[in-house]
Amino acid sequence: MEQRNNLTPAPLEMFTAADVEPKEVKWLWKPYIPFGKVTAIQGDSGDGKSTFALNLAAILTRGDTLPFTEESHEPMRVIYLNSEDDADDTVVPRFIKAGGIRSHLVFISEKKQRLNFSDKRIRQAIESSGARACIIDPVAAYLGQDVSMNLANEVRPRYDSLITVARETGCAVIPIAHMNKAEGMKANARMNGSVDFVAAPRSVLTIGRPPGDEDPDHRVMAHSKCNLARLGPSILFSVSDGVVEFIDTIDITADQLVKALGSGKVGETKQAVARRELLDMLSKGPMAQREIMERMSELGISQRTCELAKAKLPIKTHRIGMLSYWELADRPDGNDATM
Structure with missing residues (x-):
């Protein structure tokens, strides 16, 4: 076949997978x-x-x-x-x-x-x-x-x-x-x-x-x-x-x-889920931090995300013995949560 523009065809070079040294992506x-x-x-x-x-x-x-x-x-x-x-x-x-x-x-x-x-x-x-x-x-x-x-x-x-x-x-x-x-x-x-x-x-x-x-x-x-x-x-x-x-x-x-057609509804951030769960859990009264973190872990929410969610809510912390408890500063009934 005639080569256009006087280009010299490249010589054929071949190799097999055995010639390639695999490496991981960095x-x-x-x-x-x-x-x-x-x-x-x-x-x-x-x-x-x-x-x-x-x-x-x-x-x-x-x-x-x-x-x-x-x-x-x-x-x-x-x-x-x-x-x-x-x-x-x-x-x-x-x-x-x-x-x-x-x-x-x-x-x-x-x-x-x-x-x-x-x-x-x-x-x-x-x-x-x-x-x-x-x-x-x-x-x-x-x-x-x-x-x-x-x-x-x-x-x-x-x-x-x-x-x-x-x-x-x-x-x-x-x-x-x-x-x-x-x-x-x-x-x-x-x-x-x-x-x-x-x-x-x-x-x-x-x-x-x-x-x-x-x-x-x-x-x-x-x-x-x-x-x-x-x-x-x-x-x-x-x-x-x-x-x-x-x-x-x-x-x-x-x-x-980008609001592509057929892309479905947008979900919540994990912080939003954590805030909602914290309000639900603590609306019933104070709760040990350890129990809260166990529940958050089940939902796939990290401790850091939970702490960030807590910072946006009226939650106060106190200790009883060796345990740390979280509670809402203002309970849904309008009264301060107390132990």
């Missing part, structure tokens, strides 16, 4: 963000995806335990590419508010030339700085001016460059994308542009406002795709003045978050 934040892979974050404009990513960067630079896991890493450098906000008056001030270590947040200068996914400077920056994570915000700005984001045959080669950099450096690469306006579609059909924006990443996180929640600061991170592990639980968090506070896990899928 995780930045299991099961949401793997090392050495691309993880996409998507959300509507103004819903806090960039703030979420910058606060995540702050956690990584401090070496803190990641939300709702027991995982932590040594403080690490994070490369942060952002084409929409200036570093001096927006990104760095927000990063400082989030408690990040400034010397660990790395920028690549674009004064002489704009970056794109196939730019060798991204790999050079990861290798020279030792960065373990690289955030790219937004993804469309770094495709390159000659690429149409709606054409798979143009998007995929550029994305493959990014995938190769992640694989060969072990860096967790995290592009951020806007969602399209196709309301009623499933979460993985909402990413703006070519289907490759959601097909190429090994994990996708969807951020949005929880349906029916009246708190204007509340957001949810829902795991909408993962090719490497089971989907992780959705996480409720708040965004206030550029600072993210992680609140609780919540029973909601990514499809429910």
Whole structure:
């Protein structure tokens, strides 16, 4: 068959499964963000995806335990590419508010030339700085001016460059994308542009406002795709003045978050369940903390979540002998609970 454009055909190379040394996936934040892979974050404009990513960067630079896991890493450098906000008056001030270590947040200068996914400077920056994570915000700005984001045959080669950099450096690469306006579609059909924006990443996180929640600061991170592990639980968090506070896990899928047709009703957060159970148990009178925790454990609610729920209720604690008791400060009958 005639080769077009005078391209020399590549020689055939074959290997078997016996030639491959199996290895386990390493995780930045299991099961949401793997090392050495691309993880996409998507959300509507103004819903806090960039703030979420910058606060995540702050956690990584401090070496803190990641939300709702027991995982932590040594403080690490994070490369942060952002084409929409200036570093001096927006990104760095927000990063400082989030408690990040400034010397660990790395920028690549674009004064002489704009970056794109196939730019060798991204790999050079990861290798020279030792960065373990690289955030790219937004993804469309770094495709390159000659690429149409709606054409798979143009998007995929550029994305493959990014995938190769992640694989060969072990860096967790995290592009951020806007969602399209196709309301009623499933979460993985909402990413703006070519289907490759959601097909190429090994994990996708969807951020949005929880349906029916009246708190204007509340957001949810829902795991909408993962090719490497089971989907992780959705996480409720708040965004206030550029600072993210992680609140609780919540029973909601990514499809429910984006109000996809046929996605079903949204569940409660575990904190909400814990508050309801505490009110029910303590409405009958004081109860030993040990018994309360046993009941919560049966419901799959951790002690930490129970303590957070307690803090939002009029519950006081006292001891009788060696046991700690919880009781409502105001019983439903209007009288203070007493022993």
